Structure formats: C-alpha cells, structure tokens
Amino acid sequence: MRTESTEMRDRILKTALHLFSTRGYFNTSVHDIRREADVSIGAIYHYFKGKETIADALYRDLLGWLEGEIREVLKRHDTAHDRCLAAVAHLFAMTEAQPEAMSFVLGARHREFLPDQPPICSSRPFEMMKEMVSEGMRKGELRTMDETVATAVLFGGPLRLIQLRLDGVIERSLPEELETAWPCAWRSVSP
Amino acid sequence: MRTESTEMRDRILKTALHLFSTRGYFNTSVHDIRREADVSIGAIYHYFKGKETIADALYRDLLGWLEGEIREVLKRHDTAHDRCLAAVAHLFAMTEAQPEAMSFVLGARHREFLPDQPPICSSRPFEMMKEMVSEGMRKGELRTMDETVATAVLFGGPLRLIQLRLDGVIERSLPEELETAWPCAWRSVSP
DNA sequence: GTCTATATTCGGATAGAC
DNA sequence: GTCTATCCGAATATAGAC
Numbered sequence: 001m002r003t004e005s006t007e008m009r010d011r012i013l014k015t016a017l018h019l020f021s022t023r024g025y026f027n028t029s030v031h032d033i034r035r036e037a038d039v040s041i042g043a044i045y046h047y048f049k050g051k052e053t054i055a056d057a058l059y060r061d062l063l064g065w066l067e068g069e070i071r072e073v074l075k076r077h078d079t080a081h082d083r084c085l086a087a088v089a090h091l092f093a094m095t096e097a098q099p100e101a102m103s104f105v106l107g108a109r110h111r112e113f114l115p116d117q118p119p120i121c122s123s124r125p126f127e128m129m130k131e132m133v134s135e136g137m138r139k140g141e142l143r144t145m146d147e148t149v150a151t152a153v154l155f156g157g158p159l160r161l162i163q164l165r166l167d168g169v170i171e172r173s174l175p176e177e178l179e180t181a182w183p184c185a186w187r188s189v190s191p
Numbered sequence: 192m193r194t195e196s197t198e199m200r201d202r203i204l205k206t207a208l209h210l211f212s213t214r215g216y217f218n219t220s221v222h223d224i225r226r227e228a229d230v231s232i233g234a235i236y237h238y239f240k241g242k243e244t245i246a247d248a249l250y251r252d253l254l255g256w257l258e259g260e261i262r263e264v265l266k267r268h269d270t271a272h273d274r275c276l277a278a279v280a281h282l283f284a285m286t287e288a289q290p291e292a293m294s295f296v297l298g299a300r301h302r303e304f305l306p307d308q309p310p311i312c313s314s315r316p317f318e319m320m321k322e323m324v325s326e327g328m329r330k331g332e333l334r335t336m337d338e339t340v341a342t343a344v345l346f347g348g349p350l351r352l353i354q355l356r357l358d359g360v361i362e363r364s365l366p367e368e369l370e371t372a373w374p375c376a377w378r379s380v381s382p
Numbered sequence: 383g384t385c386t387a388t389a390t391t392c393g394g395a396t397a398g399a400c
Numbered sequence: 401g402t403c404t405a406t407c408c409g410a411a412t413a414t415a416g417a418c
Contacts, residue, residue, distance in 0.1 A: 005401090008401095008402095023303070024300060024302075024303035026217035026303065027303055029392080029393055029394080030393070030394060030395085031392095031393070031394090039402090040402060040403050040404075041394095041395085041396095041403085041404080041405095042401080042402055042403050042404075043401080043402060043403080045394095045395070045396080046401060046402070049395095050394070050395070051393090051394070051395095107300070108300075109215060109298070109299075109300060111215075112214070112215035112217065112218055119358050119360075121354075121355060121358060121360055122360070145371050145375075146368070146371060148355065148360065148361060149352065149361075149368055149371055149372055149375075150375075152348055152351045152352045152355060152372075153348035153351075153352075153372060153375040153376060153379075154348075155351070156347035156348035156349070156350065156351030156352070157343055157344035157345075157347035157348060157379065158347070159347065159351060160343040160344075160346070160347030160350060160351070161340065161343045161344075161347070163312075164312060164339065164343060167310050167312060169310075169312055169313070169339065170339060170340075177337070177340055180336050180337060180340055181340055181343075181344060184336075184340075184341075184344040184379040184380060185344060185379060187378055187379050188344075188348065188375040188376060188378050188379040189375060196383090199383095199384095220410080220411055220412085221411075221412065221413085222410095222411075222412090230384090231384060231385050231386075232385085232386080232412095232413085233383080233384055233385050233386075234383075234384060234385080236412095236413070236414080237383065237384070240413095241412070241413070242411090242412070242413095
C-alpha cells in the first residue's frame with residue numbers, strides 16, 4: 001500500500017493552496033484546480049473524497065508544519081522572552097518564505113468550509129504560544145495579568161503585521177521590521 | 192421618490208447581516224435570507240440587484256458607522272493618547288453592543304465577495320487610526336518609528352482581543368478588559 | 383410593490399471505459 | 401490509477417400575474 005505516486009497528490013494540494021489563498025475557497029472550483037494542476041477530475045477524486053477533503057488535508061498539514069516549527073523553538077530556547085521572540089521571528093520568516101501557506105492557515109475563515117475543525121485560536125500552535133506566556137508569567141518574566149489578554153497583546157501586533165504584509169500594505173520584509181516591532185511587543189507585557 | 196417603505200429594506204439588511212456573520216456569505220443563499228426575513232424573493236430583488244449588492248450595501252453602511260464613531264472620538268479628544276484610548280474603548284463597546292456588525296465588518300474576507308472594494312486596512316476608519324498615530328508621533332507623544340508598524344502594534348492587541356471575544360474565547364466583556372489591555376498597548380509605543 | 387413559478391447556469395460528484 | 405463524459409442538485413436571477 002501507498003506505493004502509488006504521491007507526486008500527483010502533492011501537485012493537487014500545491015495547486016489548491018495557491019488557488020484557495022489567492023481567490024478563496026468558495027471562489028475556487030474543483031474544475032479550477034483540475035485545470036491549473038493539469039490533472040483530470042478523475043485523478044482528483046481518486047486521491048481525495050472531494051473539495052472539502054482537499055482543504056482539510058491542507059489545513060492539517062499546515063497546522064502540523066506550524067506546530068513543528070514552534071516545537072523547535074521551544075527546544076532551542078528556555079526563557080519566555082527568547083521563546084516568544086524566536087517564535088515571532090520564525091513566523092515572520094515563514095511569512096516571507098511561504099506566504100500562501102501562511103495566508104491560508106492564518107487568514108482563511110476555516111470554520112466556514114471546515115465546520116468540524118476547532119477554531120484556529122484553539123489549535124495546537126496557538127495553545128503553545130499561550131503556554132509560553134503562562135509559564136513566563138509564573139516565573140515572573142511577564143507582568144501578572146490575565147493570560148489570554150497577555151497572549152493577545154504580545155502576539156497581536158506581530159500577527160497584525162503578518163496580515164498587513166500578506167495584504168501587500170507593508171513594503172519591507174517582516175524580518176527587517178523585527179527589530180523595531182519586537183521590542184514594542186515585548187515591552188507591552190514585561191514587568 | 193423614496194416614499195416607499197424603507198422598513199422592508201432594513202429587514203432584509205438586518206437578516207442578511209445576521210446570516211452573513213454567523214454562517215458566512217457563501218454559506219448563505221438568497222432563499223435563506225428570504226425565509227429568515229419572512230419576505231418574498233420578489234421583494235428582495237426589488238430592493239437589491241442581487242446578493243452581492245446586499246453585502247455591499249451592508250459593508251458600506253457599517254464602514255460609515257465605524258467612521259462616524261471614530262470621527263466623534265477625534266472631535267472629543269486632542270492628544271494621541273486620549274484619542275487612541277477612546278477609539279479602542281469605543282471599538283470594545285461596539286463589539287459588545289453590535290457583535291454581528293463588528294464580526295462582519297472586521298472579520299469577513301470582503302475581497303472574496305466584493306472584489307471592487309478596497310481592502311479593509313485602507314478603508315477610512317483604519318486610515319483615521321493611522322492618522323492619529325502619525326500625528327502623535329510628530330508631536331513626540333509616541334516613539335519615532337515606522338508609522339505603519341506603530342499603528343499595527345498599538346491596535347494589533349486590541350483588535351485581536353475583539354476577534355477572540357467574537358469567537359467566544361474571552362468570557363468577560365471587553366470593556367472590563369480595557370483597563371488591563373490598554374496600558375499594555377500604549378506602553379508598546381510610548382516614548 | 384409584492385408575489386409565485388420558473389429558467390438558467392454552475393459546480394460538486396459519479397459512472398464506467400481504458 | 402487515470403481518463404472523459406455526464407448527472408444532479410443548488411442557487412442566482414427573471415418573468416409575469418396580481
């Protein structure tokens with residue numbers, strides 16, 4: 001089993017990601033994916049149950065990717081400051097390297113087409129960010145306050161910058177903005 | 192002209208807002224609106240050219256509303272600090288009072304169904320927020336840095352709190368969170 | 383101005399050959 | 401496993417009576 005070429009499956013997913021992130025899920029038909037990926041309808045329905053399944057596979061893959069990256073960050077750093085900074089730096093770099101992936105995973109309204117998925121804010125990667133903040137607060141690295149609020153104000157700015165960058169509003173690359181943006185973000189929660 | 196009852200038009204818009212903000216634009220059919228508003232298809236197409244026109248009217252109305260509220264804030268306060276604080280307080284209060292309106296205007300991906308509309312970040316209300324920040328920076332109330340970045344970090348946290356509140360993640364009402372959230376946000380840009 | 387009935391288009395999904 | 405041709409339901413929009 002699974003000796004079959006995974007190449008076509010990947011091509012379908014890659015094309016779907018491109019179309020979903022540029023036009024949106026609902027403005028993309030299976031036939032659009034078919035044409036752009038230069039495969040047949042039959043092939044698509046051989047590898048996936050349907051359009052929703054494609055989006056679901058994509059979303060899971062990308063969340064897993066995000067989670068893996070953050071896990072690496074946790075492994076390499078141990079203070080809340082260093083971890084959160086590294087996480088933001090990583091997210092910024094990922095936005096430059098894989099804008100379509102970041103646009104789909106952070107920007108799309110998944111609940112509208114994947115009703116069984118939990119909201120993005122309770123996905124593993126976001127839970128991990130909140131955990132960094134909570135632990136830092138216990139150790140006195142962050143001012144004491146509601147943890148959800150602290151996480152929102154710390155990451156809210158950087159996340160907004162990512163959104164603006166993906167929308168083409170920000171000219172310079174995000175890593176270049178890091179050294180001005182991060183001190184602001186951190187100051188908002190430091191004791 | 193315009194002697195005709197505007198009541199039906201309002202009912203259609205109100206119902207559309209409810210459905211768009213809960214299920215999403217693409218998951219809402221004109222027949223759904225028809226049923227929920229308890230009007231006929233004919234009535235809907237008498238007042239609007241089609242589904243997209245309904246969304247467009249709604250979006251313009253709500254942006255105008257938002258703009259008016261912020262204009263009031265500008266009139267009543269004169270320092271950047273007081274203006275931005277009042278704007279955030281206002282946005283928080285509006286979120287509690289009109290969650291569906293705020294969800295639709297801030298959360299929806301308008302470009303996907305209103306291709307002629309400019310992106311929300313370059314709409315008047317958001318331009319006005321950026322203007323508050325720019326002016327404050329000229330007067331030395333805020334630290335000097337890229338204005339887009341400053342606006343993003345100052346309002347990014349509060350906007351994220353609004354999103355989390357609309358998603359049901361935050362239990363307490365936003366105005367209650369203001370006194371913890373605002374000092375954080377302001378500190379991130381104050382000199 | 384408001385209604386019902388209907389036309390038309392489109393897109394997701396399937397059937398069945400190779 | 402991959403292909404083409406086709407089906408079927410849904411949703412937007414229109415026609416035309418009252």
